[in-house]
Amino acid sequence: MRITPDCSSGADVSCAPTCDSDPGRQPVLLSAEDACASYIQRGALSVSRAGVFWLQTEPALGITALWHLTDQGPARLGPQGLSIRSRVNGYGGGALAASDLGVFVVSEDQQIHFIDRMDGHCQQLTEERGVAYGGLVADPTRHRVLAVRERDGQQQLVAVGPEQGIQILHCGQDFYGAPALSDDGCHIAWVSWQLPDMPWLRSELWTAVVTESGWLRGCETWPTPSEASVQQPVFAGDTLRILSDHGGWWQPWRLDPDGINGDWVTCDVPHLDHANAPWQLGESHHVSLVGGGWARVRYCNGTGELWLLDQDGRQGRRLAPTFSDFRDLCSVGAELYCIARSSRRLDAVLAINPGTDQVRVVAGGEEAMKGNSPALPQNFVVPAGSASEPGIQGFFYSPTSAEPENPPPLILVAHGGPTSAAYPVFNPHIQFWCQRGFAVAEVNYRGSSGFGRQFRLALAGRWGEADVEDMERAADYLAECGLVDGRRLFIQGRSSGGYTVLMTLIASRRFAAGASMYGVTDPLRLRAATHRFESGYLDWLLGSPHQHPERWHARTPLHQAGRIRTPMIFFQGGQDQVVVPEQTRAMIAMMQAAGLSPELHWFDDEGHGFRQRTSQITLLERLLDFYQRASFS
Known part of the structure; x- marks a missing residue:
């Protein structure tokens, strides 16, 4: 029999039931109401010089609210009743992006707003019907936000600002995701894919120069050595890193346009997935740190581990080992932030000092039971x-x-x-x-x-x-x-x-x-009625219904x-x-x-x-x- 405790959960090696350690105390029964409480939403953390922002679901009100960190602790921000949610591709993601003065968010009605960090004033930046926005990334150089816009069954990479309005930066691809800006705002990278593919089957990396007026110049693609899914481009200075699975696993690669042996340069990392399937926009499983080095997530036998590595991906050490999954890695100043999950605690916003490995719970993380x-x-x-x-x-x-x-x-x-x-x-x-x-x-x-x-x-x-x-x-x-x-x-x-x-x-x-x-x-029937994002997925799962009608009937x-x-x-x-x-x-x-x-x-x-x-x-x-x-x- 092969059954072992999860390495980060603290579970006993024994497979016996895990009862309360105090035999004289009766355990408090978790009610259905307790099992449906508010929680910090995964895939929804963003930081900047303006502060730390995250989303928190509130089932009692049926909304997802914006929270931020104040000197007195976590607090709601923005108008009462404002619910934040992206509907791009049906699954959303990337519904907030912190900038230097506040945070851009996508409201439930799919409009982009800017919320001032100091007074909570909410300014609506778009007013369109039949659209959805997601994958927000702040462009503080131009006081605007990059976004994926979905309209009339088509997607575009756009920029939205209080003065510029809506600028269409790139179009013509079926789907867009993961826009990333260099620190100076002069270079951009993103991912696109075409029907009938899903982003975890086949996708493509794009780069371009961002002009002073905010438009794109020199858009080009970077083919992988073999068929691959690419995701989460990240700039570190002038260097671009991206996760690609053309080697069999989602691993970090460095893009080297002048490389003698090709554009894609491998990093010295283990053969493990360093991300999960990008069902939602705005995923972040690796981030460049101030002073050099990287923080990366890797999945080992189903468990997410957070690792700190040097610039070349070597000399790594594991961080926050009592947590077992990590999302939304981002950094500002000398600190690394993420949303972390554990088998013993509620989801938490963590602040980690990479120099000392000190872990601080910013929000959430309460004892679960x-x-x-x-x-x-x-x-x-x-x-x-x-x-x-x-x-x-x-x-x-x-x-x-x-x-x-x-x-x-x-x-x-x-x-x-x-x-x-x-x-x-x-x-x-x-x-x-x-x-x-x-x-x-x-x-x-x-x-x-x-x-x-x-x-x-x-x-x-x-x-x-x-x-x-x-x-x-x-x-x-x-x-x-x-x-x-x-x-x-x-x-x-x-x-x-x-x-x-x-x-x-x-x-x-x-x-x-x-x-x-x-x-x-x-x-x-689902194939005929489903949304565009998954319109080719069922043919991949079952084969073409025209070529395999008996299979479709049997399944x-x-x-x-x-x-x-x-x-x-x-x-x-x-x-x-x-x-x-x-x-x-x-x-x-x-x-x-x-x-x-x-x-x-x-x-x-x-x-x-x-x-x-x-x-x-x-x-x-x-x-x-x-x-x-x-x-x-």
Whole structure:
């Protein structure tokens, strides 16, 4: 059996349930309300000489608010009720950018505003209908902000300022992302990609000179030595570094236009991914530091590690080892800032001194369980079955209930994406289940990011097959190890994870019940209705429907609904524009026509991913009741 504690979680080597260390104290039960509290939003930190700014979700109000650091501590900034969110590509990202006098933000209605750091005054800079902005990057030299603008199904790289208005800097590519400016504002780099590709399959690096008037001159592309996904260009003086996976992993490369052996110069780093899949704009997993050197994130067996390295990428040392994932790396002055996640704490904004390695929590980072010991992630690896079945990694959580059953029932979780990943970080929903006697396992099936390009692309043409095989292998492995009760296996997933759940239950009778949260049920209809960003993704996942019609039919849950003999529960938002509500309605109708009795819980005001606290609470409570009934049926 190969199951070990996550190296940064502090979990015991033993696989026994992790109960409270004080036997005389009864643990406080985490309620559904507690599991749906406010949190710092990942992918939303920006710093400048004006200060430190971040976004924080507030489910009780249904908004994402702007916060900043004051002399008295964290405080809200900007008008009351202002909700900040980008909708570019459907997933957003890069909705704020700090400048010297304040911060640029994208409001819920997709307009760009500038908020003054001193008095909180909010100035609206755009007033357009039918647009979305994201990927903001401040241009303090010209008191403006760079952005990706999406309008009428097309994207452009633009600049927006209070005096200049909107300047279109570059157009003609299907998608844009990751604009980066040199310190003097004279050079720019960005990434683009074309349909039908996704940015983690194939993308391209661009550079240009920025003229005094703010326009671009000398735009050119820099082809990689082989097919690759590139992301996150960063300037360090006149040197440009970028993450590319043409060597098999997302690793940092230096662009050398005058290089004798080619433009792309490798850095001396381990063969690990140094970023995750760029579903959102504004990602930052590496940053140049004042005085030289770099801070970089690397993913080792599913865990994010933060490393400090010299200018050549050598002589590294790990920072903040008690945290297990890092996003939004940025620096100002002598300090490094990031959003960090841990298995024991709530998400935190960290300030790190690279000279002393001192870590300071700026905001968030509270003890997650109010004095109780949370269930901690234990790293497990399902051994490779054959050359076509590689080893599968995941995180296992033992129950923390006062009198845990031995072995306990298991909730197997399929993450969304499917090109995403599970991380060993505090998740209040997992704690909710563990406190009620369930074990939980999150599985990084084939197609997940963080394990190299080959593993990530292994899902091509095999969605609904390879991921299903890996979920089944993980469940069987944990049961064979005696960690869970093989007769009480449950499986759940959101979005594409819901699709994996349905395809698993069509293929298998291992599971006692399944739950789909706004999951895909009809890929062909989704292909016709989905937003432009993912319009070619399904053909990559399943192959062309014209060339492989039998494959599409066999891997469409709607067509196989009668084969599901497992109790099912569905959750769907009425405003979902990714997996449209008709997908779930049609699946329910087909299952009912086959004599089945699925449960459906409908939320008229929710979209793709429930944002309102009342909806999240209802989901947990209904799901708990469903699993408890299925456990004793």
